[in-house]
Amino acid sequence: xxxxxxxxxxxxxxxxxxxxxxxxxxxxxxxxxxxxxxxxxxxxxxxxxxxxxxxxxxxxxxxxxxxxxxxxxxxxxxxxxxxxxxxxxxxxxxxxxxxxxxxxxxxxxxxxxxxxxxxxxxxxxxxxxxxxxxxxxxxxxxxxxxxxxxxxxxxxxxxxxxxxxxxxxxxxxxxxxxxxxxxxxxxxxxxxxxxxxxxxxxxxxxxxxxxxxxxxxxxxxxxxxxxxxxxxxxxxxxxxxxxxxxxxxxxxxxxxxxxxxxxxxxxxxxxxxxxxxxxxxxxxxxxxxxxxxxxxxxxxxxxxxxxxxxxxxxxxxxxxxxxxxxxxxxxxxxx
Numbered sequence: 001x002x003x004x005x006x007x008x009x010x011x012x013x014x015x016x017x018x019x020x021x022x023x024x025x026x027x028x029x030x031x032x033x034x035x036x037x038x039x040x041x042x043x044x045x046x047x048x049x050x051x052x053x054x055x056x057x058x059x060x061x062x063x064x065x066x067x068x069x070x071x072x073x074x075x076x077x078x079x080x081x082x083x084x085x086x087x088x089x090x091x092x093x094x095x096x097x098x099x100x101x102x103x104x105x106x107x108x109x110x111x112x113x114x115x116x117x118x119x120x121x122x123x124x125x126x127x128x129x130x131x132x133x134x135x136x137x138x139x140x141x142x143x144x145x146x147x148x149x150x151x152x153x154x155x156x157x158x159x160x161x162x163x164x165x166x167x168x169x170x171x172x173x174x175x176x177x178x179x180x181x182x183x184x185x186x187x188x189x190x191x192x193x194x195x196x197x198x199x200x201x202x203x204x205x206x207x208x209x210x211x212x213x214x215x216x217x218x219x220x221x222x223x224x225x226x227x228x229x230x231x232x233x234x235x236x237x238x239x240x241x242x243x244x245x246x247x248x249x250x251x252x253x254x255x256x257x258x259x260x261x262x263x264x265x266x267x268x269x270x271x272x273x274x275x276x277x278x279x280x281x282x283x284x285x286x287x288x289x290x291x292x293x294x295x296x297x298x299x300x301x302x303x304x305x306x307x308x309x310x311x312x313x314x315x316x317x318x319x320x321x322x323x324x325x326x327x328x329x330x331x332x333x334x335x
Contacts, residue, residue, distance in 0.1 A: 030263045037256050038272050042279020044249040045117035046287055047241040048109055054238035056228035057109035058220065064105055064246035065217040071251025072210040081204055083211045092197040093212045099190030101216035107183035114176035116290040121280025122162055122300045123180035125273060128307040129155040130188035151309025158302030161295050205258055213250070274304045
């Protein structure tokens with residue numbers, strides 16, 4: 001779901017590291033792609049829950065990586081692009097693959113053993129909040145403003161509302177919730193690392209992300225057999241869920257996001273982050289029959305409001321008005 005990126009978007013998600021083109025043509029179909037992307041990433045948490053019915057969490061993550069990598073490698077072959085070269089780039093991509101793919105994919109799968117897909121989707125939306133925390137802790141160039149600090153506090157207050165802190169987190173599994181929040185933190189760490197090491201000129205966004213997913217697949221392929229027993233059988237429903245999770249939520253969604261960013265820019269494309277929890281909540285309740293108390297949607301709205309504030313920047317001064325010609329100045333005085 002996540003790939004090397006310059007700015008976060010969620011769930012599964014993220015903005016590809018492509019330089020902005022000199023002129024963006026907002027194709028009429030960008031809204032349809034935006035909606036499809038929100039649906040794909042929002043349903044990813046439901047698919048994780050279904051995959052957990054038959055597979056150990058690490059194998060859910062591994063299957064997701066395998067099918068997602070296959071989609072991107074196929075796209076590379078069609079476009080006749082090559083994977084990046086150089087040991088330095090591959091070393092940085094290995095770190096990015098761990099924090100943006102292998103670790104969070106595994107943690108979300110483990111979390112959904114004990115928590116609902118609805119709660120996992122809401123935890124995923126805290127990634128911008130964690131990015132703000134890292135900016136404060138690491139004294140980043142992206143200095144926090146009062147508005148962003150207020151958004152940080154508001155967002156984490158929303159998390160407490162979602163969890164029902166006033167009733168002692170009754171009904172929520174603490175470990176599963178912590179795993180989902182750490183998965184979201186992992187995305188923020190990965191984004192910060194990528195911005196520092198892989199945001200310069202290099203291979204194409206598609207080639208870099210294809211290599212990243214390939215490395216993440218290799219990491220999980222080594223760890224999964226050591227930590228969990230392989231599945232005894234391949235039940236059709238969970239198997240299809242895991243394949244769809246990777247092919248759609250990690251492969252196709254990346255390609256859609258890459259095109260969306262090129263058309264409308266990373267800021268507008270990033271707004272998909274705020275739609276994903278709505279979709280994951282609706283899917284969990286409607287398809288899986290998950291229970292939804294009043295504090296869950298209320299807390300989710302507070303989280304999203306806080307996340308939006310942390311992403312807001314200072315207002316840019318208005319561009320100076322171009323000098324008028326003598327004829328235009330006379331016409332302006334007469335009007």
